[in-house]
Amino acid sequence: MQNKNNSTTKYPLATAGKRIIAKALDIVMISIIVMSLGFAIFCTDPNFAWNQPLSLAQPWRYGLFVTLMAVIFFGLMLLLPRLWNKTLGMKALGLRYYKKADVNYAFGIFKHELFVWEIVVFIALIMGWTLSFLNPDQINSLFEGANAIFSKTPAEGLDKVCYYVGTGFSCFYGVSILFLIAIIIATCIKNHKPAFHDKYSNIYVIYVKQVEKYQPYNSHKVVDVKAPGELSADSLEEIDNI
Numbered sequence: 001m002q003n004k005n006n007s008t009t010k011y012p013l014a015t016a017g018k019r020i021i022a023k024a025l026d027i028v029m030i031s032i033i034v035m036s037l038g039f040a041i042f043c044t045d046p047n048f049a050w051n052q053p054l055s056l057a058q059p060w061r062y063g064l065f066v067t068l069m070a071v072i073f074f075g076l077m078l079l080l081p082r083l084w085n086k087t088l089g090m091k092a093l094g095l096r097y098y099k100k101a102d103v104n105y106a107f108g109i110f111k112h113e114l115f116v117w118e119i120v121v122f123i124a125l126i127m128g129w130t131l132s133f134l135n136p137d138q139i140n141s142l143f144e145g146a147n148a149i150f151s152k153t154p155a156e157g158l159d160k161v162c163y164y165v166g167t168g169f170s171c172f173y174g175v176s177i178l179f180l181i182a183i184i185i186a187t188c189i190k191n192h193k194p195a196f197h198d199k200y201s202n203i204y205v206i207y208v209k210q211v212e213k214y215q216p217y218n219s220h221k222v223v224d225v226k227a228p229g230e231l232s233a234d235s236l237e238e239i240d241n242i
Contacts, residue, residue, distance in 0.1 A: 014205040016191045018093045020184060023116070025089030030076055034069045041065050059132045059139065066128025073121050077113060082106050090205070100202035111201035115179040123176065127169050134162065142166035149174075 041064055042048055047056045081087055082105055086096045099108050110118070131139055141159035145166025187195040198204050 011206045011208060013192060013194065014093075014095050014207045016188045016195075018095060018207065019187060019205055022087070022089035022093045022095055025092055026077065026087050027117070029088060030072055033072055037068050037072075038065055041068075056136060059134055059136075062128045062139075063132035066125050069128075070121050070125050073117065077117065078106070078109055081109050094208050096206050096208045098204050098206050103202040108201050108203045112197055112203040115176070115183055115197065117180075119176040119179070120173065123169060123172050130165070138162045142169075146170045 041061050042057050045057045045061060047058065077087060081090075081097055084091075085098075090096060097109065097112075099105055131142065134142065138159045139162075141162035142165055144158055145163035146169055148163070148167050149170050183195065183197055186197075190196075194204055
């Protein structure tokens with residue numbers, strides 16, 4: 001961090017454990033908000049009953065739900081870091097984003113989180129908006145198709161187009177989860193070093209605690225950072241050589 005005498009302060013890169021816990025805290029907090037919204041949206045439906053399938057809900061409610069969900073996710077996971085350089089989970093663990101000096105912060109964060117949660121939210125948006133234009137029978141067929149991978153529900157008697165669209169949504173979700181698992185594994189392998197999504201987005205996660213007060217393990221990588229949220233030139237060269 002740049003001081004009054006224009007010097008820099010050293011900070012270590014965040015460990016895999018801190019990064020994963022911070023992201024988990026963010027997801028848990030957002031999930032509580034989203035589930036509360038979902039409860040409010042669907043429980044006010046006149047067709048709602050605890051023993052009835054969700055496919056009986058009024059179609060427009062699906063579009064409203066996924067739109068509000070996307071606003072919450074993008075607000076807390078993209079807009080907040082753009083304004084604050086950290087998410088709420090990162091704040092709790094003392095972490096902060098830092099970027100390469102010539103990188104657009106908003107686009108960099110977008111790239112950084114693309115395979116972590118953004119694809120899943122985009123798929124949910126498309127699926128929710130699709131449901132908004134279907135009738136109850138078509139919605140039921142889509143849900144049955146989405147569950148077919150697990151339950152092997154036959155397509156007989158259902159709208160086959162919606163059935164296979166639902167199966168396609170499940171496949172996309174499965175692929176996005178595999179990407180997320182790969183990122184988690186890669187982050188754990190790197191541990192005290194930048195993960196591959198750090199490098200392609202030029203956004204790095206720093207443990208904001210001064211080295212003078214914190215002696216890192218030998219495997220920690222220590223870098224210089226300057227305000228506001230930018231890495232020094234020496235640090236970028238150091239990171240590129242990791």
